[in-house]
Amino acid sequence: MRSFVRAAELGQLQQAADEFGVTQQAVSKRIAALERELDVRLFTRTARGVELTLDGQAFLPHARDVVAGVDRAVAATRPGSRALRIDVLGLRSAQAVVLHDYWRSHPETNLDVVTLRVDDPREAAAAVQAGDIDASFRSVTDAATLPRDVRMIHAFDSPLELLVGPRHPLAAARSLTPAKLRGHRIWVPGIAPRSEWADFYDQLATDFDLRIDAAGPHFGDEVLLDILADSADVATLVGSRDRYLWPANHDLRRIPIVRPTLAYPLSLILPRANPHPGLRAVIDHVARLTPLPATTWRPSWAPASMCSSASKSA
Amino acid sequence: MRSFVRAAELGQLQQAADEFGVTQQAVSKRIAALERELDVRLFTRTARGVELTLDGQAFLPHARDVVAGVDRAVAATRPGSRALRIDVLGLRSAQAVVLHDYWRSHPETNLDVVTLRVDDPREAAAAVQAGDIDASFRSVTDAATLPRDVRMIHAFDSPLELLVGPRHPLAAARSLTPAKLRGHRIWVPGIAPRSEWADFYDQLATDFDLRIDAAGPHFGDEVLLDILADSADVATLVGSRDRYLWPANHDLRRIPIVRPTLAYPLSLILPRANPHPGLRAVIDHVARLTPLPATTWRPSWAPASMCSSASKSA
DNA sequence: GGCGAGCCACAACCACCGGTTGTGGGTACG
DNA sequence: CGTACCCACAACCGGTGGTTGTGGCTCGCC
Numbered sequence: 001m002r003s004f005v006r007a008a009e010l011g012q013l014q015q016a017a018d019e020f021g022v023t024q025q026a027v028s029k030r031i032a033a034l035e036r037e038l039d040v041r042l043f044t045r046t047a048r049g050v051e052l053t054l055d056g057q058a059f060l061p062h063a064r065d066v067v068a069g070v071d072r073a074v075a076a077t078r079p080g081s082r083a084l085r086i087d088v089l090g091l092r093s094a095q096a097v098v099l100h101d102y103w104r105s106h107p108e109t110n111l112d113v114v115t116l117r118v119d120d121p122r123e124a125a126a127a128v129q130a131g132d133i134d135a136s137f138r139s140v141t142d143a144a145t146l147p148r149d150v151r152m153i154h155a156f157d158s159p160l161e162l163l164v165g166p167r168h169p170l171a172a173a174r175s176l177t178p179a180k181l182r183g184h185r186i187w188v189p190g191i192a193p194r195s196e197w198a199d200f201y202d203q204l205a206t207d208f209d210l211r212i213d214a215a216g217p218h219f220g221d222e223v224l225l226d227i228l229a230d231s232a233d234v235a236t237l238v239g240s241r242d243r244y245l246w247p248a249n250h251d252l253r254r255i256p257i258v259r260p261t262l263a264y265p266l267s268l269i270l271p272r273a274n275p276h277p278g279l280r281a282v283i284d285h286v287a288r289l290t291p292l293p294a295t296t297w298r299p300s301w302a303p304a305s306m307c308s309s310a311s312k313s314a
Numbered sequence: 315m316r317s318f319v320r321a322a323e324l325g326q327l328q329q330a331a332d333e334f335g336v337t338q339q340a341v342s343k344r345i346a347a348l349e350r351e352l353d354v355r356l357f358t359r360t361a362r363g364v365e366l367t368l369d370g371q372a373f374l375p376h377a378r379d380v381v382a383g384v385d386r387a388v389a390a391t392r393p394g395s396r397a398l399r400i401d402v403l404g405l406r407s408a409q410a411v412v413l414h415d416y417w418r419s420h421p422e423t424n425l426d427v428v429t430l431r432v433d434d435p436r437e438a439a440a441a442v443q444a445g446d447i448d449a450s451f452r453s454v455t456d457a458a459t460l461p462r463d464v465r466m467i468h469a470f471d472s473p474l475e476l477l478v479g480p481r482h483p484l485a486a487a488r489s490l491t492p493a494k495l496r497g498h499r500i501w502v503p504g505i506a507p508r509s510e511w512a513d514f515y516d517q518l519a520t521d522f523d524l525r526i527d528a529a530g531p532h533f534g535d536e537v538l539l540d541i542l543a544d545s546a547d548v549a550t551l552v553g554s555r556d557r558y559l560w561p562a563n564h565d566l567r568r569i570p571i572v573r574p575t576l577a578y579p580l581s582l583i584l585p586r587a588n589p590h591p592g593l594r595a596v597i598d599h600v601a602r603l604t605p606l607p608a609t610t611w612r613p614s615w616a617p618a619s620m621c622s623s624a625s626k627s628a
Numbered sequence: 629g630g631c632g633a634g635c636c637a638c639a640a641c642c643a644c645c646g647g648t649t650g651t652g653g654g655t656a657c658g
Numbered sequence: 659c660g661t662a663c664c665c666a667c668a669a670c671c672g673g674t675g676g677t678t679g680t681g682g683c684t685c686g687c688c
Contacts, residue, residue, distance in 0.1 A: 038392075039392075054399070054428050054441075055391045058390045058391060058426035058428055059387055061426070062383060063387055065383045065386070065387070066380060066387055069376060069379045069380040069383050072376050073377055076372045076376050077372060083372070085368070087368075112372035112375070114368050116368070
């Protein structure tokens with residue numbers, strides 16, 4: 001395809017061959033192979049070179065697209081020149097959704113979203129330190145435990161919603177206060193002990209006298225959603241921006257929690273020295289997300305909400 | 315790359331190999347070759363399959379992009395399932411610009427713009443008839459000469475502007491009436507005798523008593539622009555939507571012509587039976603272009619301006 | 629008009645890529 | 659603790675994709 005594109009631009013196989021450092025015959029065979037594979041003629045051969053046929057003209061932009069895509073793909077892994085790479089906790093998490101929003105409003109940025117698949121923010125910090133990733137969205141319970149080379153800035157707060165099946169007694173509510181959850185069983189599987197989420201739910205249960213069951217392994221979202229859809233007494237908590245309900249909707253309901261809103265604080269871990277230049281725009285973007293009400297509940301270790309002033313410190 | 319994408323989705327080389335109808339070892343070698351070429355590890359191998367590394371995660375969407383691009387590329391040439399293919403007279407012509415506008419407002423359409431490189435509308439009609447292209451923007455002086463299998467509908471009128479260099483006596487005008495052009499030399503090179511353009515300029519010269527010099531070969535836009543920029547007495551006519559002034563601007567001026575506006579009529583030639591379904595939207599789009607004033611001059615063979623009702627007949 | 633200069637295509641040749649089969653190592657599970 | 663399953667490595671082999679050599683074709687120029 002590279003040969004085809006270049007030959008089409010130059011109008012000659014010979015020159016293209018020279019540029020690629022191969023013989024004219026090699027390029028001729030490449031084109032011939034391409035034509036054989038597509039079963040169309042791409043060039044009309046003339047005495048002074050080649051000229052695109054209709055099929056060739058139609059093919060050319062797509063071929064350009066492909067070679068550019070290949071270049072982007074290899075650039076995405078080359079340590080020196082690689083795109084902005086940000087770690088999130090799960091591709092359907094609120095962080096991922098916010099990043100996706102950012103990318104949609106800035107489609108020109110070369111952004112790769114990855115998941116480290118580790119719970120511990122310190123491991124994420126180590127990956128940032130090592131340069132494996134440029135930044136990581138995490139909730140850091142104790143900033144002092146981070147390595148010296150990385151720092152952390154508050155990104156945004158993710159408000160929680162209750163997710164229940166149609167037979168649950170709270171299924172019809174339009175919104176709920178935390179007090180209304182008292183006595184109901186809230187099941188949040190897959191929470192590693194002593195992780196950032198465990199701490200969060202511990203405090204939440206204590207402060208509002210809730211019954212949050214964080215035990216048991218997580219067998220995947222689909223299993224969880226299946227159970228919720230069938231159950232009349234199990235509910236779970238999800239971030240309002242989390243992208244759930246993906247497989248077959250299941251007729252589940254998301255019910256906002258208010259007075260106070262419950263917020264899970266998310267910070268961005270980034271290197272103290274030479275952060276990726278593209279990070280600035282991302283930070284600005286998350287800082288402009290609609291702020292939560294002043295009465296919002298946050299865990300004790302949450303950083304003070306900085307609103308849009310956070311971007312200044314980047 | 316296909317193997318990589320599929321293996322990443324399935325989490326196993328084995329299954330991917332089964333799908334591709336090759337052995338597991340073959341896929342393993344493909345992945346290994348990719349990793350060697352990129353000089354990164356894409357998968358971590360586990361006992362129950364493979365899992366993406368960070369680099370692999372970053373690479374995956376780009377790889378998906380590439381394979382999708384390849385699929386689009388081959389689809390663009392396959393006769394059965396190919397994209398909407400429309401012929402225009404030059405990639406910088408008003409027709410091409412209008413199509414580009416259309417594509418920008420409907421990025422999802424798979425549109426290929428090609429140039430047949432023939433002047434004669436009947437040749438374009440033959441290409442439409444043969445199925446080489448789905449439609450062609452042309453100015454047809456005599457609809458009766460078209461083959462029975464194709465038909466023609468009015469697309470839009472392209473208003474003309476005068477293009478002059480800074481030293482030309484008319485260079486300072488904000489707009490001009492055709493009468494003001496009288497006596498000035500207008501040079502329109504590259505017009506084949508008895509072509510649609512030749513007829514157009516003949517009538518124009520006659521109706522307004524102008525001096526239009528259509529002789530001489532066309533050595534390319536750059537040469538024409540060079541000559542215009544230097545000359546104090548040569549001007550030319552261009553469509554207001556034509557994408558000229560491309561190389562280095564040359565300090566040329568485009569001066570609209572009004573009272574009356576001079577319009578070059580463009581029709582769309584399309585097959586009478588089974589036109590490409592995507593054509594409807596294109597026709598609707600060009601029909602919605604801002605109409606020209608009622609006093610607009612058109613050549614005698616121009617179809618009556620149908621405004622937006624043209625789309626009905628598609 | 630004949631001739632040389634550029635092109636591209638075809639033929640023959642050969643290295644190596646990309647598939648095959650066979651086998652071994654590692655991990656999870658009953 | 660054996661079994662099942664998956665991936666990697668080795669040896670092998672045909673075909674792809676490069677090379678050199680050559681021929682045909684079309685310009686443009688004496």
